[in-house]
Amino acid sequence: MDNQNKKAWLYLLPALIFLAVFMVYPLVDVFIYSFEESYNFASQTYNGVGIYNYSYVLHDAYFLQALKNTFILVAITVPLSTIIALLISLGLSSIKAVRNLFQTIYFLPYVTNTLAVGLVFMILFQKAPQHEGLVNTVINWFGGQSIDFLGGPYWAKMFVLCLYTIWVVMPFKILILTSALASVKQDYYNAAKLDGASNFRIFKKITLPMISPMLFYLIITGFIGAFKAYSDAVALFGLDLNSAEMNTIVGYVYDMLYSDGGGYPSYASAAAIILFVIVLTITCINLIISKKHVHY
Amino acid sequence: MKVVLQNVTKKFPSRNKKEKADVIAVNNFSFEIPDGKLIGLLGPSGCGKSTALNLISGLQKPTEGKIFFGDDDITKVPPEKRGVGLVFQNYALYPHLTVKQNITFPLENLKGKEKLTKAQMNEKAEEIAKLVQIDGLLDRKPSELSGGQQQRVAIARALVKMPRVLLLDEPLSNLDARLRLQTREEIKRIQNETKITTVFVTHDQEEAMSISDMIVVMKDGIIQQIGNPQDVYDEPVNLFVAKFLGTPPIGVYEGRTENGKLYIGNDCIFDVNVKENKEFTVAIRPEGYALNENGTFECKLNGVEVMGRDISVVITHDNAPEQAIRAIISAENIVDTSKPTVKFDLKPSKVYLFDKQSGERIYYTAK
Numbered sequence: 069m070d071n072q073n074k075k076a077w078l079y080l081l082p083a084l085i086f087l088a089v090f091m092v093y094p095l096v097d098v099f100i101y102s103f104e105e106s107y108n109f110a111s112q113t114y115n116g117v118g119i120y121n122y123s124y125v126l127h128d129a130y131f132l133q134a135l136k137n138t139f140i141l142v143a144i145t146v147p148l149s150t151i152i153a154l155l156i157s158l159g160l161s162s163i164k165a166v167r168n169l170f171q172t173i174y175f176l177p178y179v180t181n182t183l184a185v186g187l188v189f190m191i192l193f194q195k196a197p198q199h200e201g202l203v204n205t206v207i208n209w210f211g212g213q214s215i216d217f218l219g220g221p222y223w224a225k226m227f228v229l230c231l232y233t234i235w236v237v238m239p240f241k242i243l244i245l246t247s248a249l250a251s252v253k254q255d256y257y258n259a260a261k262l263d264g265a266s267n268f269r270i271f272k273k274i275t276l277p278m279i280s281p282m283l284f285y286l287i288i289t290g291f292i293g294a295f296k297a298y299s300d301a302v303a304l305f306g307l308d309l310n311s312a313e314m315n316t317i318v319g320y321v322y323d324m325l326y327s328d329g330g331g332y333p334s335y336a337s338a339a340a341i342i343l344f345v346i347v348l349t350i351t352c353i354n355l356i357i358s359k360k361h362v363h364y
Numbered sequence: 365m366k367v368v369l370q371n372v373t374k375k376f377p378s379r380n381k382k383e384k385a386d387v388i389a390v391n392n393f394s395f396e397i398p399d400g401k402l403i404g405l406l407g408p409s410g411c412g413k414s415t416a417l418n419l420i421s422g423l424q425k426p427t428e429g430k431i432f433f434g435d436d437d438i439t440k441v442p443p444e445k446r447g448v449g450l451v452f453q454n455y456a457l458y459p460h461l462t463v464k465q466n467i468t469f470p471l472e473n474l475k476g477k478e479k480l481t482k483a484q485m486n487e488k489a490e491e492i493a494k495l496v497q498i499d500g501l502l503d504r505k506p507s508e509l510s511g512g513q514q515q516r517v518a519i520a521r522a523l524v525k526m527p528r529v530l531l532l533d534e535p536l537s538n539l540d541a542r543l544r545l546q547t548r549e550e551i552k553r554i555q556n557e558t559k560i561t562t563v564f565v566t567h568d569q570e571e572a573m574s575i576s577d578m579i580v581v582m583k584d585g586i587i588q589q590i591g592n593p594q595d596v597y598d599e600p601v602n603l604f605v606a607k608f609l610g611t612p613p614i615g616v617y618e619g620r621t622e623n624g625k626l627y628i629g630n631d632c633i634f635d636v637n638v639k640e641n642k643e644f645t646v647a648i649r650p651e652g653y654a655l656n657e658n659g660t661f662e663c664k665l666n667g668v669e670v671m672g673r674d675i676s677v678v679i680t681h682d683n684a685p686e687q688a689i690r691a692i693i694s695a696e697n698i699v700d701t702s703k704p705t706v707k708f709d710l711k712p713s714k715v716y717l718f719d720k721q722s723g724e725r726i727y728y729t730a731k
Contacts, residue, residue: 255456258423263470263525264444273469277460363460 101337109333121338130310131339134320137301140226141233141316142294149234150286153241158271160242161249171246178239185236186303193217193228218304225305225314233300237293241286248282249275280362288354295347298322317343365434365528365561367397367420372429374415389415391585393429397563397578402555404572404593405565407582408608413565416582417531420563421448433528444473446529449522449560453534455514457506463517464489464502470525492524496554512543519551523558530555532564536571548575569609573597581605598713603645603723606716612650615689617681619646619717624731626717629683631661633710635731638717644726645718652714653677653691655699659707663689668699675699677706 101107102121104114125131156174160167177185192202195216199205204214217224252275260270276283298318301309309315310323317339324336372393375386389412397403405413418424420431422443430439438446449470457466467489471480480488493499496516506514515535522530535551536544552575555562566572572579573593581588581596581604589596589605600606606614619628620643626633628646653661655677663679666688670676677691677699691708693699699706712730719726 253454253456255452255454256458259450259452259456259458259521260469262421262423262443262448262450263521264473265469266473269473273461274458277458280460 098337098340101333102341104334107334107337109331114334121334122342125335125338125342128335130315130323131317131320133310133313134315134317137226137229137314138295138297138317141230141297142291144230145233145237146287146290146294148230149237149241150283150290152234153238153245153286154283156238157242157245157249158275160246171242174242175239177236178243182236182299183303185232186300189228189232189304190218195219219312222313225312228304229301229314232304233294233297236300237290241290244282244286245279248279252278277363281364284354284358284362288351291350291354292347295343295350366399366432367529367561367563368432369393369395369416369420370430370432372416372419372426372431374412374419374424375427388585390419390426393587395580395587395590397561400559400561401577402552402562402564402575404576404579405563405582406569406572406579406608407567409567411582412585413567413582414533415585417450417533417563417565420529421450421531422446423450447525447527448529448531449525449527450531451515451518451522451533451535453537455506455518455538457514457517457521459506461505462502463493463498463504463506463509466506466517467492467502467520467524470521474525488524489520492520495523495557496520496550511539512547515539515547516550519554523554523560527560530558530560530562532562534565534567536566536568544571551575570611573609581608583608600716601725603647603718603725606647606718606725610649612676612690612692614647614649614716615679615691616684616686617646617648618683618685618720619644626715626730628661629681633660633715634712636717636728637731638726638728643720645720645723647716647718648710649714650676650690650692652711653693653708654711655693655697656707656709659709661708661710662705663708665699665701665704665706668701670695679706 103117103119105116105118105120107114160170160174163170193204194201195204195214195218200208200214201217203217208214215221215224217228219225256274256278257270260274265273296318297316301314301316301319305312305314309319315323321336321339321343324339325331325333372390373388374390375388378385378387391412393416405416407413415424419426422438422441426439430437432438433446458469461469464486468485471485471488474480489502490499493502496519498513498516498520501509501513501517506517509517515538519532519535532551536547539547548571551562551564564572564576576593578591579593579596580590583604589601591599596605597609600609603616607616617628619626619633620641621627621636621638622641624635624637624639626636626638626644626646633646663681666678666680668675668677669690673695674692675695675697677693678688679691680688715730717726717728718724
C-alpha cells in the first residue's frame with residue numbers, strides 16, 4: 069500500500085469506526101440474536117441455535133396483524149401522499165400571489181410535534197361521553213351515524229391512521245417537489261407550448277421526467293418511512309396497540325423487547341430481521357424500476 | 365409567409381416601487397418582413413429584441429398593435445396555433461429524450477387530420493436531420509453532443525413541423541468563434557433550402573450583417589433603421605446606428621463648419637455645402653482614411669497593427685472623446701512610426717455629419 073492510500077484510509081477511519089460500531093455491529097448482532105433461542109439479556113445465555121424464533125414470530129397472531137397493518141399503511145399512504153403532494157406542488161408553482169403563505173401553511177405540520185398533531189386528531193375524531201368529536205359532529209349534521217373512529221371498527225381506525233400519516237409526511241414532500249418544479253427551466257415549457265403540446269402531455273413528457281430524481285427519492289424514503297411507522301399509531305391509539313389491532317412491525321419489535329419485564333430479545337430480533345428483508349426487497353424493486361423511469 | 369408588425373407596443377409593469385411608470389420594451393414597432401427572407405433583429409442588450417421575437421412567437425402578448433402572418437391577423441392566436449418554430453438561446457433541448465425523440469416531439473402533438481404514423485414521423489425526422497447534417501446522431505442524448513451539434517438539433521426540432529416562420533433567439537451566442545462562423549453559414553444555407561421566413565435576434569452586428577437579407581437596428585425598444593445590411597452600413601440615419609455597425613467601430617470626432625468648410629480641431633478637412641457655422645459630430649469609417657504625407661487631417665500616432673491584408677493605424681485626436689481610433693489602410697502603405705503624428709486624406713463618402721444634440725444625420729455634399 070503506498071502512502072497516498074494509507075492517508076486516504078486514515079482520513080476515512082473516523083467515519084468507518086463510527087459506522088462499524090453503530091451500524092454494522094448492531095446489525096450483525098441482531099442477526100445473530102435472531103437465531104439464538106430464548107436469549108436472555110441478564111444472564112447472556114441461550115438454549116440453542118435455529119430458526120425457531122422466526123417460526124414463532126411468523127405464527128404469532130399479533131405479528132401477522134402488525135404485518136397486515138404495516139402493508140396496508142404503506143400501500144395506501146405512500147402513493148396517496150406522493151400524488152397529493154405533487155398536485156399541491158403543481159398548484160403552488162402555478163400561482164404567484166399568496167404562494168409563500170400557502171407554502172408556510174403546508175409546512176407547519178412538519179415543524180409540529182408528532183404527539184401534538186396526535187392531540188389535534190384526537191379532538192377531530194375522539195368519541196367521548198361528553199362530545200362526539202368534530203368529524204362526527206359534521207357527519208351528524210349531514211344526517212349520518214356517529215362512528216367511533218379511535219375505538220370502533222378496524223377500517224375506521226385504519227382510515228384515521230392513514231390520514232394522520234399522510235398529513236404528517238406531506239409537508240416535506242411538498243417542500244421537495246416545489247423546489248424540484250421550480251428548477252425546471254421555463255424555456256422547456258415555452259418550447260413545448262410552441263410545439264403545440266397539451267398541458268397533460270407537457271406534464272407527462274417534460275415535467276415528470278425532469279423531476280423524476282426527486283420524486284424517486286421521495287418514493288424510496290416514503291416506503292422506508294412507512295415501513296418503520298410506529299409513533300404515529302401510538303399518538304393516536306396509545307401504547308397498547310395490540311388490543312387496538314393497530315400495531316405495526318416496529319411496534320411489535322418494541323413490544324417484544326420491553327414487555328413482561330425482561331422481554332423477548334430473540335423474537336424481537338427475528339421480527340426486525342424480517343422487516344429488514346422486506347424493506348431491502350422493496351427498495352431493490354424500486355431501484356430496478358427506477359433505472360427505466362428516472363432521468364438524471 | 366410575410367410577417368407584418370403594425371404599431372406593436374409591449375409594456376411591462378414596473379417592479380421598481382419608486383418609479384411607477386411601465387417599462388416599454390417594444391415601442392410602436394411597424395415593419396414588414398417579406399416572404400422567404402432572413403431578417404436580423406440587431407441591437408445592444410436590453411433593447412427589446414428578444415421581446416419583439418417573443419411577440420411574434422406568441423409567448424408574449426402585445427399591449428397594443430397587431431401582428432399578421434400573410435393576411436391572417438394572429439395577434440390573439442395562441443403560440444401553438446401560429447405555426448412558428450423557435451430556437452432558444454440555450455437550445456432548450458429536452459435532456460431526457462434522445463435527439464430523435466426531441467425532433468419528433470412537435471410531430472407527436474399533431475392532432476386530427478394532421479396526425480402522423482410512427483413511420484411517417486421517423487421519416488420526417490430523418491429527412492430534417494439530413495438537412496441539418498446530424499443524421500448520425502439520432503440515438504444520442506443532448507448531453508452527449510457538442511454545442512454546435514445541439515444547435516443543429518434545436519434547429520431541426522424547430523423546422524420539423526414546417527413552420528410558417530422560423531425564429532432564432534441569439535442562435536450563435538453559445539458557440540466558440542470558429543463554430544459561430546461555420547454555423548451562421550449553415551443557418552443561411554438551411555434558410556435558403558427551406559425558404560422559410562426567418563427572424564433572428566443578435567447583438568453581434570457582424571453576424572447580422574453577414575447573413576441577413578435585411579437588418580432591423582433597435583435601441584431602447586425603438587426601431588432606428590431598417591434596410592439591407594450594406595445600405596444601413598453605408599447610410600446610417602443617426603449616430604447610434606453608425607456606431608453600432610462596423611468593426612473596428614467608426615471614429616467619432618467633434619467638428620464644426622465655418623464658411624462652408626468642415627473643420628476637426630484646426631484641420632480643415634474639405635469644403636461642404638453647409639452654409640451655417642455650427643458644431644457637429646463627425647464620424648469617419650475606418651476605411652475612410654487614405655495615407656498622405658500632405659493630407660488634410662493630422663492625428664497623433666499611437667501604433668500600428670499589421671493584420672496581413674490590412675494595416676490598422678491606431679490614432680488619437682484631441683477632438684475625439686475616445687482613447688483610440690482605428691484607421692484601416694491597405695498593407696501596401698508604409699507608416700513611418702518614428703514620427704509622433706500621421707496625416708491622412710479623408711474620403712467624403714465615409715465621413716458622416718450628425719447633429720450634436722439629437723445625433724440625427726446631417727446630409728451634405730463635399731466639394
